Amino acid sequence: MAQILAPSAQWQMRMTKSSTDASPLTSKMWSSVVLKQNKRLAVKSSAKFRVFALQSDNGTVNRMEQLLNLDVTPYTDKIIAEYIWIGGTGIDVRSKSRTISKPVKDASELPKWNYDGSSTGQAPGEDSEVILYPQAIFKDPFRGGNNILVICDTYTPAGEPIPTNKRHKAAQIFSDPKVASQVPWFGIEQEYTLLQPNVNWPLGWPVGGYPGPQGPYYCGAGVEKSFGRDISDAHYKACLYAGINISGTNGEVMPGQWEFQVGPSVGIEGGDHIWCARYLLERITEQAGVVLSLDPKPIEGDWNGAGCHTNYSTLSIREEGGFEVIKKAILNLSLRHKGHISAYGEGNERRLTGKHETASIDQFSWGVANRGCSIRVGRYTEKEARGYLEDRRPASNMDPYVVTALLAETTILWEPTLEAEALAAQKISLKV
Secondary structure (H helix, E strand, O other): OHHHHOOOHHHHOOOOOOOOOOOOOOOOHHHHHHHHHHOOOOOHHHHHHHHHHHOOOOHHHHHHHHHHOOOOOOOOOOEEEEEEEEOOOOOOEEEEEEEEOOOOOOHHHOOOEEEEHHHOOOOOHHHOEEEEEEEEEEEOOOOOOOOEEEEEEEEOOOOOEOOOOOHHHHHHHHHOHHHHOOOOEEEEEEEEEEEEOOOOEEOOOOOOOOOOOOOOOOOOOOOOOOOOHHHHHHHHHHHHHHOOOEEEEEEOOOOOEEEEEEEEEEOOHHHHHHHHHHHHHHHHHHHHOOEEEOOOOOOOOOOOOOEOOEEEEOHHHHOOOHHHHHHHHHHHHHHOHHHHHHOOOOOHHHOOEOOOOOOEOOOOEEEEOOOOOOEEEOHHHHHHOOOOEEEOOOEOOOOHHHHHHHHHHHHHHOOOOHHHHHHHHHHOEEEO
16 A cells, blocks of 8 residues: 555546547356356355356347447437435445436536435425435446536425435545645555355355465465456446546455555545545445455454555645654644544454554554554655555444545644643553
8 A cells, every 4th residue: 555645647647538449347257246146055045147248149138238338429419427425324335327418527516416314314294305416527437428426415494404415525635725735645444254145154255164364365366365356357347437536446454355546636526536535445346246244354263354455645745854743643632532533434443452553542643654453654654754644443334525524624624732742652552
């Protein structure tokens, strides 16, 4: 992850221009994902999809595939826009489609829309209308052509953000001149677990049983070490096609668990890109017949949990003398530790135990190259006396709008009292 926040032109990446040259992810491409995976799974619920893939020579299925893969660009200027928003749990993604009269290049060209908030746990039945405000657009890797994915946030008809709309406050923080002048960069490491359907047990594990102990699975290769690689690779390519600033992926310590990294992203883009990447992953696992879990500790016992480590830097941190700015940022973070923990994801107490590459949830610490700390600073950053820090506390189910905005607020906008600062400087724990 070290390269994510290294200065480069990559952070300037925006949504790529619309193009019909690249091929979308067609239904035929999923035959390989599903067939390979189903050789390992004996789950009845996946049978229908397996039949669909195996019987691709059937005339009805072929006609369905032809329609799904149909490029309508030569016949109409109209496009399909998939409006995406965060549902009532604060972690579920919802979406619906609408026709737009012509291709667009910016979210500001799109109309607002609405949905039934009483069906998503976001509004009462007697006043159920919630308004979608388009905020960011990405190319649609499933439909291809000029079709788009639209990241939206949610408001009442009166224009007030609803409680689950965390983007609104984040946008306010990132638009603050003091924050904007620091050009905050974020590199977010999203860990996730793939589960067998109906049994809620990790992919590749014997149902009700356990694989061998952790050790050979992290970045491993081989049929007994890597479970779900096709899903990870398909997601990687879908993100690149969409214009998401994905920078890498790898198998994780616990078998059946994976990670992808997004960044460096500037300000609010960090949240937009992670949410769109999560949506793509939900769609891909849906088509592959596998369950996606963002639970921070899906399997109890001697198994790693799932986090969403957030790498962070500001202009001052990246410039000469930045290490002193990092230490001041860490001081501020130590003083607001409880507030950050409360905003860093549900169930995080099951993950932050002081074991399995985590710090204790109750104690703030930082260290150089130490993955058992709240905040990790890399060796290269220490050597160069500038660079970035890694907040290892966020859970895999964290809201990236909340986490990125809180980091910027605590380290740029918030100033502790002199007394609190002096006391924290004495108590702060450094682990080397």
